[in-house]
Amino acid sequence: MTTTPLNFQQMILRLLDYWQAQGCLIWQPYNVQVGAGTMNPATILRVLGPEPWNVAYIEPSIRPDDGRFGENPNRMQQHYQLQVILKPDPGNPIDLYLNSLEAIGISRREHDIRFVEDNWQSPALGAWGLGWEVWLDGQEITQYTYFQQAGGLDLNPVSVEITYGLDRIALALQGKNSVWEMAYGAGVGYGDALLQAEIEHCKYYFDVADVDALKMIYDTYEREAIRCLDAGLVAPAHDYNLKCSQLFNVLDTRGAIGVTERAAYFGRMRRVAHRVSTAYVEQRQQLEYPIANNPAWSGGRAESSAPGTWNLEPGTHAPADVDTFVLEIGSEELPHGDLTSALEQLRAAVPALLDAARLAHGRIRVQGTPRRLAVLVEGLAARSADVESVVKGPPADRAFDANGQPTQAAAGFARSRGLSVDDLTVVEEGGKRYVSAVVREAGRPSLEVLAERLPDLIAGIKFEKSMRWNATNVSYSRPLRWLLALHGPALVPFTYAGVASDRVTYGLRPFGSPAIVVPDAAAYLPALAEATIVLDVDDRRALIAAGAEALARSVHGVIPADPALLDEVTNLVERPTPLLGSFEERFLALPPMALVAVMRKHQRYFPIYQGERLLPYFVAVRNGDAEHLDIVRDGNEHVIRARFADAAFFYDKDIRCGLAEFVPALGKLTFQTALGSMLDKTRRLEQLVPVVAAMLGLSDAERATAGRAAALAKADLATSMVIEMTSLQGKMGGHYALRGGESAGVATAIAEQYDAVSSTRPALALAVADRLDSLAGLFAAGLGPKGSNDPFGLRRAALQLIENLTAHQQRFDLRAGLDAAGALLPVTWGDKPRAEALAFIAGRLEGVLREAGHPAGIVKAVVAENAQDPSAAWLAAAALAEATRSPDWPAVLNAYARCVRITRPLPQRYTLRPDDLAVAEERALLDALLAAEAQRSAAGGSVETFVASLRGMEPAITRLFEDVLIMDKDPAVRENRLALLQRVAGLAAGVADLSGLEGF
Amino acid sequence: MTTTPLNFQQMILRLLDYWQAQGCLIWQPYNVQVGAGTMNPATILRVLGPEPWNVAYIEPSIRPDDGRFGENPNRMQQHYQLQVILKPDPGNPIDLYLNSLEAIGISRREHDIRFVEDNWQSPALGAWGLGWEVWLDGQEITQYTYFQQAGGLDLNPVSVEITYGLDRIALALQGKNSVWEMAYGAGVGYGDALLQAEIEHCKYYFDVADVDALKMIYDTYEREAIRCLDAGLVAPAHDYNLKCSQLFNVLDTRGAIGVTERAAYFGRMRRVAHRVSTAYVEQRQQLEYPIANNPAWSGGRAESSAPGTWNLEPGTHAPADVDTFVLEIGSEELPHGDLTSALEQLRAAVPALLDAARLAHGRIRVQGTPRRLAVLVEGLAARSADVESVVKGPPADRAFDANGQPTQAAAGFARSRGLSVDDLTVVEEGGKRYVSAVVREAGRPSLEVLAERLPDLIAGIKFEKSMRWNATNVSYSRPLRWLLALHGPALVPFTYAGVASDRVTYGLRPFGSPAIVVPDAAAYLPALAEATIVLDVDDRRALIAAGAEALARSVHGVIPADPALLDEVTNLVERPTPLLGSFEERFLALPPMALVAVMRKHQRYFPIYQGERLLPYFVAVRNGDAEHLDIVRDGNEHVIRARFADAAFFYDKDIRCGLAEFVPALGKLTFQTALGSMLDKTRRLEQLVPVVAAMLGLSDAERATAGRAAALAKADLATSMVIEMTSLQGKMGGHYALRGGESAGVATAIAEQYDAVSSTRPALALAVADRLDSLAGLFAAGLGPKGSNDPFGLRRAALQLIENLTAHQQRFDLRAGLDAAGALLPVTWGDKPRAEALAFIAGRLEGVLREAGHPAGIVKAVVAENAQDPSAAWLAAAALAEATRSPDWPAVLNAYARCVRITRPLPQRYTLRPDDLAVAEERALLDALLAAEAQRSAAGGSVETFVASLRGMEPAITRLFEDVLIMDKDPAVRENRLALLQRVAGLAAGVADLSGLEGF
Secondary structure, eight states, rough: SSSOOOOHHHHHHHHHHHHHHHTTOOOOOSSSSSSSSGGGGHHHHHTTTSSSSSEEEEEEOOOGGGOOTTSSSOOOOOOEEEEEEEEOSOOOHHHHHHHHHHHOOOOOOTSSEEEEEEOETTTTTTTEEEEEEEEEEEEEEEEEEEEEEEEEEEEEEEEEEEEHHHHHHOOOOOHHHSSGSEEEEEEEEHHHHHHHHHHHHHHHIIOOOHHHHHHHHHHHHHHHHHHHTTTHHHHHHHHHHHHHHHHHHHHHHHTOHHHHHHHHHHHHHHHHHHHHHHHHHHHHTTTTTTTTTTTTTTTHHHHHOOOOOOOOOTOOOOOOOEEEEEEEEESSSSOOHHHHHHHHHHHHHHHHHHHHHHHHHHOOOEEEEEEEEEEEEEEESSSOOOOOEEEEEEEEEHHOOSOOBBBBHHHHHHHHHTTGGGOOOEEETTTTTEEEEEEEEOBBBBBHHHHHHHHHHTOOOOSSSOOOSTTTTBSSSSOOEEEEEEETTTTOOOOOOEEEEESSEEEGGGGGGOOEESSSSSGGGHHHTTEEEEEEOHHHHHHHHHHHHHHHHHTTOBOOOHHHHHHHTTTSSEEEEEEEEOOOOOGGGGHHHHHHHHHIIOOOEEEEETTTTTEEEEEEEEEETTTOOOHHHHHHHHHHHHHHHHHHHHHHHTTTTTTGGGTGGGGGGGGGGEEEEEHHHHHHHHHHHHHHHHHHOOOOOHHHHHHHHHHHTGGGGGGGHHHHHHHGGTTTHHHHHHHOOOOOOHHHHHTTSSSSSSSHHHHHHHHHHHHHHHHHHHHTTOOOTTTTTTTTOHHHHHHHHHHHHHTOOOOHHHHHHHHHHHHHHOOOOOOOHHHHHHHHHHHHHHHHHHHHTTTTTHHHHHHHHHHHHHHOOOOHHHHHHHHHSTTHHHHHHHHHHHHHHHHTTTOOOOOOOOGOSHHHHHHHHHHHHHHHHHHHHHOOHHHHHHHHHHHHHEEEEHHHHHHHHHHHHSSHHHHHHHHHHHHHHHTTTTTTGGSSSSSS | OOOOOOOHHEEEEEEHHHHTTTTTTOOOOOOOOOOSSGGGHHHTTTTSSSSOOOEEEEEEEGGGGGGGGGGGSOOOSSEEEEEEEESOOSSSSHHHHHHHHHTTTOOTTTTTTEEEEOOOOEETTTTEEEEEEETTTEEEEEEEEEEEEEETTTEEEEEEEEEEHHHHHHHHTTTTTSSGSEEEEEEEEEEHHHHHHHOOHHHHHIIIIIIHHHHHHHHHHHHHHHHHTTTTTTHHHHHHHHHHHEEEEEEEEOOOOOHHHHHHHHHHHHHHHHHHHHHHHHHHHHHTTEEEEEETTSSSHHHOOOSSSSOOTTOOOOOSSEEEEEEEEEEOOOOOOHHHHHHHHHHHHHHHHHOOOOOOOEEEEEEEOOOOOOOOEEEEEBBOOOOOEEOOOOOEEHBBOOTTOOOOHHHHHHHHHTOGGGGGEEETTTTTTEEEOOOOOOBBBBHHOOOOOOOEEEHTTOSOOOBSSSSSOOOSOOOOOEEEEETTTTTTOOTTTTTTESSSEOOOOTTTTOOOSSSSGGGGHHHHHHTOOOOHHHHHHHHHHHHHHHHHHTTOBBBBOOOOHHHHHHHOOOOEEEEEEEEGGGGSSSSSHHHHIIIIITOOOOOETTTTEEEEEEEEOOOOOOOOHHHHHHHHHHHHHHHHHHHHHHHHHHHTTTTGGTTTGGGGGGEEEGGGEEHHHHOOOOOOOHHHHHHTTTHHHHHHHHHHHHHHHHGGGGSSHHHGGGGGGTTTHHHHHHHTTTOHHHHHHTTTTOOOOOOOHHHHHHHHHHHHHHHHHHHHHHTOTTTBBBOOOOOHHHHHHHHHHHHOOOOOOHHHHHHHHHHTOOSSOOOOHHHHHHHHHHHHHHHHHTTTOOOOHHHHHHHHHHHTOOOOOOOOHHHHHHHHHHHHHHHHHHHHHHHHHTTTTTTSSOOGGGGOOOOOHHHHEEEEEEEHHHHHHHHHHHHHHHHHHHHHHHHHHHHEEEEEEESSSSSHHHHHHHHHHHHHHGGTTTTTOOSSSOOO
């Protein structure tokens, strides 16, 4: 850039002018501290209800925990947002957005601007939407969301929310290393204007704020919000909820809110938000939607400038013969996973569609990029195949009268099939005679057939999360913006989600998404190639891999295989251009896991190694060509520098003291109100881990390791690194432990505590104890999951407990474990919570076993008797499944079932008198039973033993039932026989309850 | 206006663009609810210290008690401000401001834009400044202030603060009847955007807010602010103080804060503000003033565009002979009172100056308008007169040696006077001989003399309140912007307050203040006349009076004489054009006192009567000519409509119930924390008034009236009308009482309770009791005034108590009155508070008597003995003054003084044994004494009686002292004589202490 870039205030005024020119209301920042412009009533309330709303405003946004005391180049407790709401979607919001960047001097041609999946949600506001982070040369500069819900209410119409991070945009625009070096305006620096207050607010949020006082104010403000709602006052109630939110953020930054308490606070805020939203919606209705008919908006932009309203060309020449067919579904950027999944689905669905439509075809290819899914069919028939079918009509005796003349019934049937009665014949089927006809269906033009079926093809694509965006309320991964459908030269005319098909595709975003008219299906691939779009995922992947490898080689490094990352990056671009970036060597002093986590997870960069050693380089992949690549590299390097600076800031802070020294700070982190702090949890784990370790049969050395790990396990939650990057919890603790001189065993146990499966037995003891404490505690506190609502993540805890024990094939009595945990709780433990917790775990266990492929009956059978021991259940299920597959199983099961069925209705248990068993069949079964009981005593009550015993007893049982009348008239004889069968039925106790199995 | 006016958001963006172009930083609204943009740290902190700062920003400003539930056309709890700070003063801020209005389409030529004195202060921020309300066609649209202090600290440099009321400006611009009808932008109405929230916030502030909860939060936030300050955190502390301020405003609106409690809250906020400010100043110093040298500002606008830097013309031709002299001191708009006072001062000072300067002159005229003070001197001499003077030197015997030769002393003296020793002569004076010389001082050119003296002339003008505005730190009423000083054709060259004199004056603001070059002093008046400026106050007054009368006649009405208002209006304009406006008849249903108060006090309109009846018309006076007068009238009518709508809103609310029904609400109005609510005060008055009435000797009927009035006295404090227009307190209560069927006597007592002098005796009883309660209560609570700090207005209470009692010539024992009040207090009453209260009242009483013209000695004499009875003191002072003026007073006083002086040192009081008085002189004095004592007993201890007695005793006293040795050797004789004199001295007890009088 040769001209002087805009300063901060010029940039802001320019953007406001731009959006004013687009018909937006220009609103003011809110006078309550908010974390984001979304919380301003101009967004969070106005997006509700049917009225249109187009607004733009600045919002100084306060996020206390982003505070870095002014020491980070682009992270601070206050940043400036530009918030834009377009309701309804005008049809071209991304173009409007990109044009706004051009208006301030950021050219899409010179930079790498990308749309990276990011699904926004605010648990406190009961709001969520789908969209992206917009990246400018690797830097997140905007959050772009299609708002689906707010205050727990579905939004209709959907609003487009564009939230600019103005400081970061200015940083890129002005090309500075830090926001503090930017020009604000009127000769004043951004730092001159803001730095001192930034530092002070950070000190306040991190060190000074009075936790108890602010909690009390939170409670008071919440009450005030509810009083406002009770009085029908929406706006003041919302204000108080915002104040609560800010107080929560401060408390959180102060480290005063535990993981589980957080969920409780979110619930409180969400409940108020829901009431606010509901009241607002009712209010607007009562006011009869005063701005529903704004002449400045209605009949406005959505119709005039949106794509997707291309005129159909009726009567376009159909292909004369077989010809290429192409369908391109154009949309805003699909998330990585959605693209992969959609391609797979289409690969299955397209052949099925063509077959069902009787359209002959050649090779089918399905390819795609984030902005387009393309189906290419070679040699598609111009018409569908003719077909004949035999149709059955009324019975012959009703179709023809006594004289053999066709009746009305025959005539009606013939007419309904387009035939004359002469075409009818009589056929015989199953001894009965019917009228029958051969119906010939002629083939139809491919255009007709495709036009009918393509909408269903698109509608049939399912996404993990889908969204609505316009009045059709059709769902798709992201807004569908164009449809290209050509058979040969002919347009296949149809409409889907309000978009009419056409013969136009669009070029790369960096080139301004130029419209490209495709004259003929065969011209589609060449057109895309000319537009330098790499349509095939494999091609893109190969290009990236090769390019990245070459770049790594240029610095004598390699990129370890990382297929997941490679796949993701492949799906983020239409035209990949890998580039090599570097960072300062000094950052290599940080734990590689932190650097790599930042590069991979945050930036989607490929880290570069030399052997084990990380190199100060990375490969990023640009969407676009190599022009202006220096600008893009420069931007990316700025970003990673800021990211690493952030990590370094935290790491340096953490290593000033040992891990153990963080333990006292856990007292400030609430685990859950009734269950105390994380420090309280730690104290409980210190007592519980030895007990659990004993149950697990750990050696003395292992027990010592587990005990030490328990004492330090949660300490890293108080470290800055983990407060900042929660995903590193446990792992950082392990790192810090090792760094502080703890044994490798201790470090491992700490590092793996949140993993599903532990690699060592001390780690297993810690992981099991931790989950037992959470499960027992939260059920005892009456906070077990309700319905689908699982705020404290107990499902996950139960699942990991199951997975870990089964992976270790470790028998464990959960009842004893829960009781041991329950005894340490600050709340009352007893039968009720124990039963609830066990039932909850049993439910998860059933799920795990079903997931493993066992039929429902088998799962039920083993869980009924093994819920308290997941590993046992796991083995039992496998064994039972094995047993059921054996050919003699029906007979074996039936024999056992007879014993159960005849004894189940009995009101009492009879005592077996062996000496009174006189009949040979009786004695034979008695012998078999005694052998089985002896084996069970010796080998334990496993399914294998039990089934083997049954198999041994089956002949005796069968014979007894067939040859002897069990229900003898003599009560003594009868009861002794029943006592024998009761003993046999009882063999399954503690092993499996077979009564639910098929064939029982 | 033919073009479509800007909508609200366009207007805002246009103004921001304008100020950006003037070099201002464009800041954002604050994210804490504030009552004004001033509280944003971008103002209240940045105005501190030496660094320059130019900023503009929007501020949605919350004033809960301005809430009208959306029912008022231009008053609401939230309005939008544009806040501009120019630091230092750029020299032409008013022009910059007026240009900004032009930028949005408000032409100074088409409207009446006036600068009406309004001195802003914020007790909560410890801040104040001098300036104006800017009126647009009668509507206040801007607060314009030269900031003198903030946080209790003097500001240097001074900041110009311009606070636009954007809603009102838009209202005028869009020509709507109500803000709710305005266009906001993008097709959305202002009401659509804001009305619903407005109504809800009002409901919350007036009806819902939880008083106790918010008070608790206030305390908590204050503590948090102090904790921040203790930690050195300025910005967070300031935020909390702002939050406290908002909470205070809500509590106040909720009616939860009493008059005296208010002062306490202000004190708390001010203390925090002071600490914040002090810490900020220190911080900026430690940071070494990072923005002190902003190239965008330094060397910037102040120099280039400010007036007052006209080049001097050295060597301008001096007048050849006597010629007219003119001095014009041009400034920004002077307040009414300052203009009057300055003209008076100049009328005295100019002749004195010319005399002192020995400049002969003819007629002197001093005239002026709000923007200029003009001194015109006819026939001023071109040179000052020569003068001779005789100067005395050293004694002759030191000046000449024995030989008659001049010594060094003589030579030195001659040299110091510019003479030779030959010029010295010897003169004799008082028997001693001195050297003497005649010094001749030659006249000097008038230009030189005037240039020397004119700065002092200007500096000598004193204003009640004056201000600084630029680096010279010179004080003046408002910024002095130009100086025209011509003697004949010649420029009198001098500089004052950074302004160099010139030959340029400026035309009317509505015409753009065009520069007018005045070639010659004689051309000055014609130039002003041509500019249609009416320089003479009397001319303007006459024009207004005649015009207003004519307009009133046109609607068959008259304007009652109102010299104060006429004088004020005269001083608000340079060229008056009266205009007739009207308002809806329906408003006449309101109490005339309210309508008239609004018209006179708020709008400076002349109300029009027909007999006793108010007519729905008014006369306003425009500054400017008659062009576009319809626009101006229209604007003024909009304003008065909004004002009256406001009054009607309150009145209608109030009369829904009787006055007595407001009494319970007084329970929510704190009088003072320790002294309870206004309801508590009412209950005390109900008990105290009968006691006081008895002391005052009221009849039974009067006592009943006073008692009923006491019960209702404070009720109107809870009425909306009084909450809104405090100046109507008492008066509205009287009105509502009468309207509710109370007797005229009760209504009068209520109406007059805050007046200095009551018209009836029941009213007197109530007024006295009310003030006794306040004085006793606040002294008992330890809240008596300290130094010049009198937060509870006790000075005024004491003064009114004194004035009322003396006006009624009502004897009253304050000790008994205070004790009666004290006995009813919820706090401990006793000797200490009684003594303090009496001493405080005595101090005020001395002041009152001194004001009445009595010498200090007399005041001391009577107050010493009558502090507890102001009326008695008043009469005593008059009598004593009278006595001192009689010719025999010295002798009488001396005689009495001899008695006092000889007895004063005695340690004890002797008993007089009359029978032992043997000497005739003794007996004569004894007879005179007994007569005096008898008379005192009969007539009471008045000064008249006492002086008459003294006069009678004087011969006996004189004789006794001259003929008899008082200090006889015989102790019995001596002590009996002293006893006699002690009795004489004691006659003054309770009357006056004469010992401080001159001649004692």
